[in-house]
Amino acid sequence: DGGITQSPKYLFRKEGQNVTLSCEQNLNHDAMYWYRQDPGQGLRLIYYSQIVNDFQKGDIAEGYSVSREKKESFPLTVTSAQKNPTAFYLCASRGGGENEQFFGPGTRLTVL
């Protein structure tokens, strides 16, 4: 099946720890994105990548880092510098005939 997978579904982190969220797509899309969703809010852009080995900061990049070594993969690291990391994280890719964005199922991160 074609689609976007994210893992883990739930993640618990102690303060001061870095954690990495996985995002993989087999849609052959060039562009990939990370968004953050807080309760009762819409999604906000963290980072995006339009091509392998290139990525750009979004609106709320502070405290996060990414890599794009393969077309299929766009992992997000939440560092200890992120002041309020508890949130729902969604990965997306863009492509196809109409250049729609499609989303993965998300990772819920909780800082203990």
Next chain:
Amino acid sequence: GIQVEQSPPDLILQEGANSTLRCNFSDSVNNLQWFHQNPWGQLINLFYIPSGTKQNGRLSATTVATERYSLLYISSSQTTDSGVYFCAVEHGDSGYALNFGKGTSLLVTP
């Protein structure tokens, strides 16, 4: 950046009722998408509709790009329609990322 406003913020319907959700945006856009977020958080694509009208079963959408708004119509609502509906626009900057509204939370009661 571009502003996206959705109304109403909350909506409660009885099963079988019809509803209209509205999305206003502050600038011209390349793309507009409607999503349904289910209770597990998954965003489900409903429509890619930068302009014109589309229909898919009980759902239809219309975007009037020149007047900067889009409407999502839900007819004969069912309890499974409950969830949050998001409008998102692509402005052309930030690598064609989407700018989201805050959503309309819909509850359909039996």
